Amino acid sequence: MLRFSGKDLRPVLTEAIANKCRVILVKDHGVYFLAEFGESTPEEEQKLLSYALGCNPNVDPFDDWWESANRELGGDDFGEFLDPHNAVFTQILNSEDDLELFVTPTHLSMQAVQASTIRK
Structure with missing residues (x-):
């Protein structure tokens, strides 16, 4: 399971x-x-990104985020396109909730959960 801060995810959804x-x-x-089409930085990188907690290479040690990402999502890199009007995303937009992501070899599921005051 990976968790995304609703506070960080709301601007991406918007x-x-x-x-x-x-x-x-x-x-x-x-x-x-990230949004499929979004504002870029001067270095031509997407400006708004919402990292999974513990999987942000800008703040988390390489071995930690790499291990977590591979354990939860497998070893291959990928991009999965989702509808921003999905009911879970709508709930995130209209609440203070966070998002939990669960992945199996054949399914990806998401749920809104109460925002945690404790962050890893």
Whole structure:
């Protein structure tokens, strides 16, 4: 299970809805959500990213985020396109909830959960 802070995910969802595009769950250099079309930095990287807690290469030690990402999502890099109007995303947008992501070899599921005051 991976957890995403609703506080960090809401701007990504808002950007996807504003740009009438999908949200992408990405596993490569970390695990994160981003809007399919979004604002870029001067270095031409996507500006708004929502990393899974513990899987952010900018703040988490390499061995820690890499191990967590591979344990939860497997060894291959991927991008999974999702509808930002999904009911779980709508709940995240209209609450203070966080998102939990569960992955099996054949399914990806998400649920909104009460935001935790304790962060890893």
